[in-house]
Amino acid sequence: MSRRTYPRPESGDQPPLLYPAYASTVRRAPSKPLIQIPHTLSELTGPLFGHNPIGETDNDLTRQHSGQPLGERIVVAGRVLDEDGRPISHTLIELWQSNAAGRYFHSADNHPAPLDPNFTGAGRTITDAAGNYRFVTIKPGAYPWRNHPNAWRPAHIHFSLFGPCFITRLVTQMYFPNDPLMPFDPISQSIPDEAARQRLVSQFDLRLTEPGWALGYRFDFVLRGRDATPFEGRP
Amino acid sequence: MKPLPSQTVGPFYHLALTANAALGCLTHPDAKGESIWVRFRLLDGDGVPVPDGMIEIWQADAFGNYDQPPDSPFRGFGRLPTDSDGACTFETIPPGRTADNQAPHLNVSVFARGLLARLCTRVYFELADDPVLALVPEERRHTLLAHRDSAQPFQWNFDIRLQGENETVFFDI
Numbered sequence: 001m002s003r004r005t006y007p008r009p010e011s012g013d014q015p016p017l018l019y020p021a022y023a024s025t026v027r028r029a030p031s032k033p034l035i036q037i038p039h040t041l042s043e044l045t046g047p048l049f050g051h052n053p054i055g056e057t058d059n060d061l062t063r064q065h066s067g068q069p070l071g072e073r074i075v076v077a078g079r080v081l082d083e084d085g086r087p088i089s090h091t092l093i094e095l096w097q098s099n100a101a102g103r104y105f106h107s108a109d110n111h112p113a114p115l116d117p118n119f120t121g122a123g124r125t126i127t128d129a130a131g132n133y134r135f136v137t138i139k140p141g142a143y144p145w146r147n148h149p150n151a152w153r154p155a156h157i158h159f160s161l162f163g164p165c166f167i168t169r170l171v172t173q174m175y176f177p178n179d180p181l182m183p184f185d186p187i188s189q190s191i192p193d194e195a196a197r198q199r200l201v202s203q204f205d206l207r208l209t210e211p212g213w214a215l216g217y218r219f220d221f222v223l224r225g226r227d228a229t230p231f232e233g234r235p
Numbered sequence: 236m237k238p239l240p241s242q243t244v245g246p247f248y249h250l251a252l253t254a255n256a257a258l259g260c261l262t263h264p265d266a267k268g269e270s271i272w273v274r275f276r277l278l279d280g281d282g283v284p285v286p287d288g289m290i291e292i293w294q295a296d297a298f299g300n301y302d303q304p305p306d307s308p309f310r311g312f313g314r315l316p317t318d319s320d321g322a323c324t325f326e327t328i329p330p331g332r333t334a335d336n337q338a339p340h341l342n343v344s345v346f347a348r349g350l351l352a353r354l355c356t357r358v359y360f361e362l363a364d365d366p367v368l369a370l371v372p373e374e375r376r377h378t379l380l381a382h383r384d385s386a387q388p389f390q391w392n393f394d395i396r397l398q399g400e401n402e403t404v405f406f407d408i
Binding site: 010040 | 236237238239240241242243244245246247248249250251252254256279280281283285287291293295301302303304305310311312333334335337340342344346347348349350351352353354357366367370371397398399402403404405406407408
């Protein structure tokens, strides 16, 4: 029987709560230090998502409307793993993103770029027994925002994952390789460690492409948690 | 391997997380426990309501049990967006004391634009004997306490103050 343990992440691997270059943190980040608590039953359990069936087009954002969305079709696929590299099976992944022009299908987005009637930009899926997932979508566009003069977000896809318990909950963003906007983006640059930041950058992968149809990007999610059983017990 | 860094949920999460996937009612007529409403308000460092935040709760059932298979009448997970008053209201039941002897509480995750990582806090209904409350300095424990609404006896109110005076206690889990 394996016993799970959830070591705290190293501080350089996660963004600080206060990062003044990202202006919205200034009035929203707590000013007092977080209080560290032991992992009780409350943290070591979490919701199951077996009850809400996944629809046939939920993981293909290019087939959710009557017509084809504009933009570059892409496959985003990979695995959900724990810190030992073991797959996390049957876990929910939710995603949302802008369209190819950099506009969200959302009433609060007033960027003067066109909406695409054939693209909502929301999807979800469940990992298989080996922790694999796969989405088909459109490459999102970069877009301006009001954080500072001439601020632009690099192209990104938002992801939300649950994993096996309350501790493993993760909301993050996936970026694309060699994006020239990333060095100017305070949200991604808030992660202190360069190697940690690079883990949010997907990799172009020719094997994931669909010839004549879509390009492919690989992105693996590593959630907190490892096995605490002695190493000798493993095959 | 190292866990992935967190990033903010941003202002447009509704598209995937609450437009069709909001969960405001956790209970069911077959579930044990009397229905209550828990109304959250999310406030920034100026006391201004945060209208684009998201609250998730995770709680035990009336027996203090977190093991809730898909066919159980009570499911302890809820998720709602905050409205223009920074508020959202869950319909649930009071959780029981857990098997590891924690006082009844809700586990809360707070997401918002400007939060680079989620914030974790807890809602207690009274300042009872509890191993986590015991780790909180006494003068800050009141920030984890829900208050019964003066006009609506089934409603409990809980303000999450992100910053400043009476800042809510947040946990490093």
